[in-house]
Each structure stands twice: as structure tokens, then as C-alpha cells.
């Protein structure tokens with residue numbers, strides 16, 4: 431059985447039953463300052479996709495910040511990172527994640543997101 435896919439923003443598991451999850455076609459890019467490389471599409475769970483849509487449609491200019499906050503919060507729980515309860519550390523991490531998301535926005539292709547449920551992904 432395939433491993434469940436994860437949201438590329440918050441790492442939540444995404445299943446084909448998640449009808450609001452979407453895939454954004456993205457150019458391959460590297461983020462050297464994070465020692466990370468990204469290939470192809472980014473998967474967004476329903477919640478992250480909603481933040482992205484709100485930002486894209488100009489409905490909420492804080493949506494990108496909220497997306498970064500959610501990612502930090504989820505990673506904090508998942509990896510039980512020490513010191514993450516610290517307000518200053520949370521602030522710094524949120525800024526870093528927001529910078530990474532900036533790279534996503536910059537490299538995203540100008541095509542509408544595709545519903546995850548209709549896609550067949552590798553892996």
C-alpha cells in the first residue's frame with residue numbers, strides 16, 4: 431500500500447477522500463538557505479489550500495502569514511521541538527517558513543490548482 435501523501439505546507443496526511451486538497455504545479459527550485467530542493471508540484475491539504483485561495487483571491491492579506499503559522503504549529507507538534515513554546519522562536523520560525531512559502535509563490539506555474547482526488551501521483 432502506498433504511504434499516505436503529506437501536505438507540503440503543514441505535513442498533515444492527505445488522502446484521495448480529501449476532496450478539497452489540491453495540487454499546485456510548480457517549477458523545480460532550490461532554497462539553498464534552507465538546504466532544500468523541490469521538484470514539481472506542491473500538495474496542499476484542504477486547510478492550507480483555503481489559505482492560499484484566500485490570499486490569491488485577495489480576500490485575506492494575512493492568509494499567507496496564517497499559512498506559515500499553521501505550518502510552524504504543526505511541525506512543532508509533530509517533531510516536539512524544544513523551545514517552540516517560546517514566542518520569539520515561534521516568530522523567527524514563522525518568518526523562515528514564510529520565506530520558504532515566498533519561494534513557492536515565486537515558482538508556482540500560472541495554472542489553476544488541480545484537485546488532488548483526480549490526480550494519480552507517483553510514490
Ligand SMILES: [Zn+2]
Pocket residue numbers: 437438439440441442474475476477478479
Ligand atoms: Zn496543509
